[in-house]
Every structure is written in structure tokens, then in C-alpha cells.
Amino acid sequence: MMNIPKLHIQSTQGKIGLHIQKPEQTIRQYKPEQSIQQPEAEMNVRQRLGKLTVDQTNAWHNLDLKSVFVRTEELSGIARNRWLEGIARVSNEGDELMRIENGGNPMAAQAERNAGYDFTFDPGGKPVYDLLDINYQPQEAQIDIQRSKPVIETIKRDPEHYYRSGSVDITMNQMPELQIDWKV
Secondary structure, three states, X not given: OOOOOEEEEEXXXXXXXEEEEOOEXXXXXXXXXXXXXXXXXXXXXXXXXXEEEEEOHHHHHHOOOOOHHHHHHHHHHHHHHHHHHHHHHHHHHHHHHHOHHHOOOHHHHHHHHHOOOOOOOOOOOOOOHXXXXXXXXXXXXXXXXXXXXXXXXXXXXXXXXXXXXXXXXXXXXEOOEEEEEEXX
């Protein structure tokens, strides 16, 4: 039998050691300071006086308290009616006297009818709300507003940033090795 030499290889792996120090980072952001002030707006309101008219003429007329012009107009109307009534009465009395032959005593009857005077006075009633003419004309209000802008002040805060870089230390814990031998 023949001996053939054999190649014998033995290897040892290398081992690396890592020492890692992690990086650190801190960020702090503080709130900003802010103040807001709102000055009051200026407002001017001007209101003109409205116009109020009260006409109480009808209420006074209801109490029979009338102006001389109204009283004259009323009395002239009454006088005209009485005059027309008087003309009609005199005409009727003339017709009665014209027929005196029919009998009776028309002169005595006419004297008796015309002897009295019929007079009535109506003082009127009390004035009531409906007899007043009230008229009101309002005026528009003028409103002027001067607005004021808000005063905003802001103080910003920069962030605080802290950073420490990390590091990696590499060491060879075991060196690699390769042995080659021939064995017979």
C-alpha cells in the first residue's frame, strides 16, 4: 500500500472585540414668551333728536274749545241752515195764511209755535287718545368706529442642543491563524 501524504490544514478564526460608546443627543425647546394687548376701539355715536309732533286740535274741538276761524266757519254753516229753514218756515206759514178760508186760526197757531226759542248746548266729550295726531320722525344715528390693531410681542427661545458623538474601539481578541502540514 502506498502512503500518500495528506495535506492537513488547521485554521483558527480571528475574533474582533468592539467597545461601542453610544452617542448622546439632547434637544430642549423652551416655549416662547408672548404678550397680546388689544387696545380698545374708539367709538363715537351721534344721535340727532327725532322730531315729535302732537296735534291735539281734534281733542280741543271735542271739548268745544275751538279757534275763532273754526268757530266762525261752523256758525256760518249753522246760520245758513237756519236761514234756509227760516225761508222754508216762512213759506209754509205764508201758504197757511193763504188758505185762511179753510178755517182755523193760522195766525194764533203760528204765534204759539214761534213764541219759544229752542236752544241746546253740547259741550262735547272728553279728549281721548284717538283724537290726538302723533307723528314721530326718528333721525339716523351716526356711528364712527376707529379700531385699534392688537399689539403682539413675541420673544423667541432658541433650542438648546447637546450632542456627544459616540465612538467604537476595535480590538483583536484573537488573531487568526492558519497552519498547513503534510501528514504521511
